[in-house]
Amino acid sequence: MLIVDDDTASRSTVAALLSPLRYRLRFAASGEEALASVEEEIPDLVLMDVMMPGLDGFEVCRRMRALLQEVSIPIVLVTALDARKDIVRGLEAGADDFLPKPVHGAELRARVRNLLKVRAYYQLLATQRDSALATVDVLRQQVLQADRLATLGTFAAGVSHELNNIAQVLRSALESPFAPRDGSAEARADVQSNREALTHVSNHLTELARTILRIARPTGAELQEADLCQTLREVRDMLRLTGRTRHAQVVLVLPQQPCRIRANPVHAQQVFLNLISNAADAVVDAPSPFIEAGVQAGPEGRLEAWVRDNGPGIPSELRTRIFEPFFTTKPVGAGTGLGLPVVKQIVESWGGKIHVQESIGRGTRMVIDLPVAPASASPRASP
Template sequence: MNDTPKLLVVDDEPDNFEVVEILLFREGYDLVFAQSGREALQEIERQLPDTILLDAMMPEFDGFEVCRYIRSHSQYQHVPILMVTALDSKLDLAKGIEAGANDFISKPVNAVELRARVRSLLRVKQQYDQLKALLKTREELSNALVHDFRNPLSSIVMSADMLATTPLDTKQRKYVKYISSSGLRLQSMVDSLLIVAKVYANKLQLHYQPVDFVSLVRTTLSEFETLAERKQIQLVARFPDVRHTIDADETICRRVLDNLLANALKFSPKGSTVEIAIEYGDEGDLCVRVADDGPGVKPEVRQQIFEPFEIGQIMQGVSQTGLGLAFCKTAIEAHSGSISVENRTPHGAIFTLILPRKRCDGMTG
């Protein structure tokens, strides 16, 4: 492994390359030169440097444009950029900062200043790399732990199902059913975490098939009957007379419905109603609405609640991880759909998800 810092020097004047090489000679850096903005981007795509010394004034594709391009691409945007410029106006400096430069040095370049600024930016890059490695280790450990939860959870659910086939009185059967449904909910949460991890790692593959969402919602509702009974909440479903299949990943969409219903039941008070309704737009797009009688969602946090680990409003006695709605957003957007929330009158919240109609077959029922 080569630990020598790599510096990409971008300047359209070859003489300036020699100056930088002389000034940084004793630092032991691996210097790579590019004579134009486009050549610099080609080099960055080939191998990321640890720091970029970027001349501001170049023909065709100047340093400001190169800087903006780098900052607009996630795979490059963390690389520190030292803008080398003969410009000294405050407006030009502001332009460079807005473009994404980390620091500036003026021509003619001073050797002591150049070495100090390059060292500073290399420290920034090193800290970024260390943090990235730490986060990757934590992510891998978390994913491994979540993955290992699946086996004991499967055993709990299977054991509860086997126990349900034995002679039990009414009260025992009620508790066994509760164990089974709770185990299934935990399994769904674990699977959701694994799916979110795949999305962030760009490894999620959707398995599209025609899905009848009316049937899917009915199946999902049946899994929540026990929980709804315990909280004395009525589940209400509203379906269209004519329905269609929507091309989607059925497993992932089922987990989205699980999360939305679990969220609605979690925040709804005893004796209230949770309603789920399906509609189809003029173009056949699917619209699913889940409405509850909870406290609603404040306007200022309606986007925030869809971010990982973000909680809109802390509720006493209610378990809130900040992952369920983040998963829903990730999963629906992976289907090129959308999800939003609005308040219900007189109280409560309505979560609406929309999925595009990729392919449909007419169905009645």
């Protein structure tokens, strides 16, 4: 307990009156000394005279409140002043109670005990608050960890999905000749096609590894550009090599000039690998399987890309769910339900949108709206 009074006798009197309570007492003979004492060690209660040379009790009380901020310490002003305006001034300065001089021992001890009980209550609330905040922080970390594990699980399944596509390309390439069996131009073209597909696969694997590293250690990678015309040609060749589209007629509708967007070229491959693979699965039982993929200029510096098939189409009640993770209309074991969610995430990261276009009769048309890369031309599509 801190007793502040410029009069030595008054300090001694208060100390004697409080002696039955056996509190540890500290003393200050001025306002400046009291502030220095509080900075050195925060007391549980302050008993302070008002009329002191230099800083009076009102000013010291105000400065203590500013110094201690949220720390709840009872401050009792002991004064001979009894005018209402002085009481109001003391309360506005931050005092909790007043005691008139001369101080009555029993009243002093009773008020001190009550104020210390209030302080103990505030300390208990502060402790409970700190404990609650610590618990909230622990729970928040647990939620973040659970969310991180869920994200990693989804990501791991997505990587597995992509690696499965790549493995099919590799398997088909390994089953094909690496050197022409004869000197015909067609044989040499097949070998060159295989090599190009393997190059694309190698790039795809490299980018997957880089993506995993970016998740563990994000960096501000420089934006790249992808030509969607070139992307569609590469994806068509990769899927033809795997045999995924051998049962269907695949037609590309491309403009004469490049259609460039701000995107990683391998991510662009990933989008159309998923969309055309889904279309290939959809037309397996169609009488004349047909898949069309293309890109064309849109209004206001936009591009429209699409993948269309003549399969059975997507029921209207399922169109709102096809982009949900792990939702699939394919038989058990035939799909992970991750292709379209990954596609949607990638397209939106480019500043684009993807949706299923309403169609009459059979078939599905997936449409992607994308911004053109700056300074790129706006070509017209031609079959």
